[in-house]
Amino acid sequence: MKLINVNHAVFFDVDDTLYDHLQPFREALEATLDTGPDFPYEPAYHRMRYYSDFLSVEAGGTPTHGQVLESMRTERFVRSLGEFGLTLSPEEAASVQAAYLDRQFDIRPFTGAFELIGKLQELGAIVGVITNGPPEHQWRKIRALGVDRLIPAELVFISGAVGFTKPDTRLFKLIEGKLGKSAEQCCYLGDSWRNDVVGAVGAGWRAVWFNHRGVRPETDPHLLHTPVSSYAELARLLLGESL
Template identity: 55%
Template sequence: MNENQNAVRGIFFDVDDTLYDHLEPLRLALQRVLAMGEDFPYGKLYHRFRYYSDILSAEHGAINAAEAKKDLQDMRVRRAKLALAEFGVQVTDREAARIQDAYLEGQFQIQPFPGAVELIRDLQAAGHVVGLITNGPAEHQMAKIKALAMDSIIAPGQIFISGAVGYDKPDPRLFAYVNEQIGTNAASSYYIGDSWRNDVVGALGAGWTAVWFNHRQVQAETEHQPHYTAADYRELAGILLD
């Protein structure tokens, strides 16, 4: 942090692929359903998988709302088919649904990235408000948060799930809602996330300080400029605690 380093900040983290490795459940699902080998470019596929997830979700709008369960499942099937097709792998709707089921199951066998818990505790000890903002159905995302044991160190009132709020990232109304509920303002708010479209563009559009957690070393998708970029939690700590 540069100016006013000692001021209290609202510092919020994304969940999927920011607090934990979101690729591993997908890798295991593909190996289980399609018997893919270890030499498949899972990292590149994951990037396209998330790309289609963001694009298709934005096209729908409010796809994580409780009443949109069928649309959400249809989106998940489409993203798998579209992403895999780019790598020459054609799957049926049924196979894509099986991949999704296995992928969801694996998302509860997760642990935080090294340094994540320590950084959150250090930020809290420094007096900052630390929370989570994540896209997804409320019950599903909360189950992952509990699997990571984040609910034991972050207060419930500082956890915001799009399916419960009614706005999905990158909608600036979600970020504004967080400011309103926490009692902070955009100028004092930081957001850390891996998704270019949802996290970087979303935070910038809301007037927040955007910290791109680019641990997969992917390319920017637009001309937007994040305020900071980090590849691991050591670098994040250097940005947020210095």
């Protein structure tokens, strides 16, 4: 899958794909619950992401505002941390959520992410972002990372603004139509099996699973996709060269 011409479009997820999403999660737990260095942060993070996706599906797509959004955000902490011996009241979960949000804008891109975006653009590929979430919240992350200085706003697709939530294939098809591209000309990179791999494969896109945490597929592992664990590996896959 070497992208070397103007016919290709490559889209990136944001959370835990362009930056380390575990960082604000860990810092929020340490600050509010005094969890200490031995707490299993990564497994707990995976369960939080699982419940975030699960509750989003129950709500009919990622909520963008109001009580439904707030309830989903706190409930995911109640359920996920409960599996690791932390029983939270709704008020405690809200405190964790507030601390988590505060830390989501003090973030840095993964090593090699921006270099890869630049190389793809130099080769003539269209490069954009597809992410789930409320528009204002996701835009704050995009600006905090500096992604807005690399990728134009018209190539940033946020579920809360578009009206479709990954893994809904209509989101991917809408983007195809806007770009005038076929599914075979489009590639999507993301960390979430459920949202990114299943969604992209369902739309007929090339799916690259950024499985840098070494987790197992949640559903059929035989879905046509390519796994990578680092940006160096991804650059070799997409460019045929190292950064």
